[in-house]
Amino acid sequence: MLNFNRTRSQPRSTRSMSLGGMDYVDPKRKGNFVGKVFLAAALTALCIIMIKRSPSLNPPSPFSIREPGVTHVLVTGGAGYIGSHATLRLLRENYRVTIVDNLSRGNLGAVRVLQELFPEPGRLQFIYADLGDKESVNKIFLENKFDAVMHFAAVAYVGESTLDPLKYYHNITSNTLLVLESMAKYGVKTLIYSSTCATYGEPEKMPIIEITEQKPINPYGKAKKMAEDIIFDFSKNSKMAVMILRYFNVIGSDPEGRLGEAPRPELREHGRISGACFDAARGITTGLKVRGTDYKTPDGTCIRDYIDVTDLVDAHVKALEKAQPGKVGIYNVGTGKGRSVKEFVNACKKATGVDIKVDYLPRRPGDYAEVYSDPSKINRELNWTAQYTDLEKSLQVAWKWQKSHRNGYGILSAI
Numbered sequence: 102m103l104n105f106n107r108t109r110s111q112p113r114s115t116r117s118m119s120l121g122g123m124d125y126v127d128p129k130r131k132g133n134f135v136g137k138v139f140l141a142a143a144l145t146a147l148c149i150i151m152i153k154r155s156p157s158l159n160p161p162s163p164f165s166i167r168e169p170g171v172t173h174v175l176v177t178g179g180a181g182y183i184g185s186h187a188t189l190r191l192l193r194e195n196y197r198v199t200i201v202d203n204l205s206r207g208n209l210g211a212v213r214v215l216q217e218l219f220p221e222p223g224r225l226q227f228i229y230a231d232l233g234d235k236e237s238v239n240k241i242f243l244e245n246k247f248d249a250v251m252h253f254a255a256v257a258y259v260g261e262s263t264l265d266p267l268k269y270y271h272n273i274t275s276n277t278l279l280v281l282e283s284m285a286k287y288g289v290k291t292l293i294y295s296s297t298c299a300t301y302g303e304p305e306k307m308p309i310i311e312i313t314e315q316k317p318i319n320p321y322g323k324a325k326k327m328a329e330d331i332i333f334d335f336s337k338n339s340k341m342a343v344m345i346l347r348y349f350n351v352i353g354s355d356p357e358g359r360l361g362e363a364p365r366p367e368l369r370e371h372g373r374i375s376g377a378c379f380d381a382a383r384g385i386t387t388g389l390k391v392r393g394t395d396y397k398t399p400d401g402t403c404i405r406d407y408i409d410v411t412d413l414v415d416a417h418v419k420a421l422e423k424a425q426p427g428k429v430g431i432y433n434v435g436t437g438k439g440r441s442v443k444e445f446v447n448a449c450k451k452a453t454g455v456d457i458k459v460d461y462l463p464r465r466p467g468d469y470a471e472v473y474s475d476p477s478k479i480n481r482e483l484n485w486t487a488q489y490t491d492l493e494k495s496l497q498v499a500w501k502w503q504k505s506h507r508n509g510y511g512i513l514s515a516i
């Protein structure tokens with residue numbers, strides 16, 4: 102585990118201090134005065150060094166104490182796409198934030214942007230650690246006083262999960278268990294969990310409501326559902342306040358252009374539709390591959406519910422504010438409107454101004470035909486409604502960032 106933020110005053114390197122020898126001098130001589138001054142200065146310096154080295158006199162890191170009026174949120178996966186946007190919103194709302202990320206998929210550049218925006222002590226610290234490492238996770242909770250956890254960190258590609266399912270069960274299910282254990286051990290009171298509509302699979306009846314039966318059809322959805330089940334079972338005997346947010350398909354980026362979505366180039370193959378559209382529009386790929394045109398939908402392509410990341414992080418803040426001890430709230434976070442891949446591609450062409458070449462290919466394993474939400478529960482209970490529902494506008498905002506960040510965050514994102 103590597104803590105990028107020096108949260109405590111580091112002990113000074115031990116410098117041996119010698120007062121030096123002093124020759125006997127006549128007290129009445131002028132030199133005696135110089136000697137006394139030297140001795141006093143040396144003793145003062147010694148005291149200062151001892152005070153600085155004394156842990157009991159060092160001010161504790163603001164992240165390691167609970168401060169009245171300050172809510173300290175651990176954002177796992179905060180270097181990633183959604184986690185970084187959530188961190189920005191939390192910091193703007195005066196929360197104290199610790200990001201934990203192993204940078205396997207996220208970007209140090211996003212953390213740097215956030216640190217530059219909020220450089221004041223006690224606002225944001227970044228801890229480089231892997232949530233699969235039990236000792237590191239325990240140490241993070243031991244050394245920091247969190248009021249809440251927003252657990253975003255995960256591998257999150259349906260296609261990849263069908264190729265490497267064990268990675269998904271490990272990274273999603275097992276790591277959530279470790280986070281939850283540490284939260285319980287150190288008395289962290291609130292959990293906001295990033296779940297997904299993939300836990301529902303392909304229900305017969307649309308739109309999806311929260312009590313629609315969960316029958317995930319790919320390892321990604323199954324791993325998230327297992328994590329949800331662990332959280333439920335734990336909650337039955339716990340006072341923890343839990344909110345499970347099941348996101349639909351997330352698009353867009355910070356309207357002020359500070360953050361964006363910058364997935365790894367090697368993940369392009371598994372990537373999400375907006376990234377694939379932008380890559381095609383920038384000429385990074387030769388065109389867009391639409392997989393599946395024979396689904397039982399009006400135009401034969403898949404239907405999804407696209408939720409803007411700004412709306413999504415707003416749902417998180419509302420969930421955090423309204424979470425109640427001993428209760429689990431489950432909410433769909435979507436617009437309630439399904440849009441086909443063809444519609445999406447047309448919106449992307451308009452937003453980018455590029456006539457993207459589209460190749461139509463056979464279906465991808467693990468995909469489902471039609472998924473869209475009924476968000477009335479979250480509208481009603483958390484007073485949340487999606488505001489950014491114009492697909493083309495959301496894509497325009499994201500495209501603006503993409504165009505000005507051709508190289509993503511432009512710096513090495515792995516350590």
Ligand SMILES: NC(=O)c1ccc[n+]([C@@H]2O[C@H](COP(=O)([O-])OP(=O)(O)OC[C@H]3O[C@@H](n4cnc5c(N)ncnc54)[C@H](O)[C@@H]3O)[C@@H](O)[C@H]2O)c1
Pocket residue numbers: 177178179180181182183184201202203204205206207208230231232233252253254255256257272276295296297298347348349350351352373
């Ligand atoms: N993007 C979507 O459309 C979508 C939809 C539904 C749910 N979700 C969920 O939202 C969350 C965030 O997704 P995202 O799109 O921002 O993905 P992302 O890949 O951009 O971010 C995930 C972050 O988690 C970090 N991470 C992964 N494994 C880690 C580990 N073991 N230890 C520490 N850090 C680790 C990555 O480095 C990355 O920064 C995920 O839980 C995902 O399942 C996303």
